[in-house]
Amino acid sequence: MCMLTLVIGNKNYSSWSLRPYLVLETFGIAFDEVRILLDTPHFQEDVARWAPNRRVPALHDDGLVIWDSLAICEYINERYLDGRGWPVDVAARAQARSAAAEMHSGFGALRAQMPMNMRRTPDKYCWDDAAARDAARIQAMWRELREAHGQGGPFLCGAFSIVDAMYAPVVSRFLSYGVPMDDNARAFADAIQSLPAWNRWRDAAFAEVEYLVDTEHFRA
Structure with a gap:
């Protein structure tokens, strides 16, 4: 049994769970997984x-419990990656952390209007100007990071790092809701989708099977 256990929600919906999962999987850190389905009668009791x-x-590590996606990623970086979870360059690392923090605390309109749903396909759904501004800001940030620090690889700062994991659920949202992407954003989205860990998730x-509270049946 692994010393590390990552507790997650539904893989179709849980954007915050996807982030540390990608870091653990992409950097090859062994862990056990416990999945607790969201929005079920017993979720609060189980979680x-x-x-x-x-x-x-x-994240459970030999009796230590760490919660919140970004805190988990930082712990993994310090405990298991010897700092490799962030870019080596000081400027790239500082801006990657800034971008990760902005994702962690911001973009409320996009989150509310485009919840992660990996099985969703684009339709005629419309979002408002606030969500459009969030999407534009995110794409501008991706462009700035890749232009300044991305020459060494396809991700935001070259090689895969925590900042890429923080924005991976946004890639899912853009794809599921048909958000227009510029060439740079599409290149980053392609890089995320090329990750074996992304494809396994x-x-x-x-x-995934989901529990329907109102009917007490299961659906695939």
């Missing part, structure tokens, strides 16, 4: 056994 804030994700999301 309380694993997370003090009663939310996913949470996505395949599991498509195969």
Whole structure:
């Protein structure tokens, strides 16, 4: 049994769970996975056994509990990656952390109007100007990071790092809702989709079974 256990929600919906999963998987860190389905009658009871804030994700490491996606990623970086989770260059690392923090605290309109749903396909759904501004800001940030620091690889600062994991759920949202992307954003989206860890998560999301509270039946 692995010393590390990552507690997550539905792979189809849980954007915050996807972030530390990608970091662990992409950097080859072994871990066990516990999945707690969201929006079920027993979610609060089940998650309380694993997370003090009663939310996913949470990471358990030999008795130590870490909650919140960004805190988990930082812990993984310090404990298991010897700093490799962030870019080596000081300027790139500082701006990558700034971008990750902006994702962590911002873009409320985009989050609210385009919740992650990996199985969703684009339709005629419309979002408002606030969500459009969020999408434009995100793409501008991706462009700035890649132009300044991305020459060494296809990700935001060259090689894959925590900042890429923080924005991976946005890639899912852009694809699912048909958000127009410029060439740079599409290149970053392609890089994220090329990750084996992304594809394992996505395949599991498509195969996931969800509990329907109102009918007490299951659906695939």
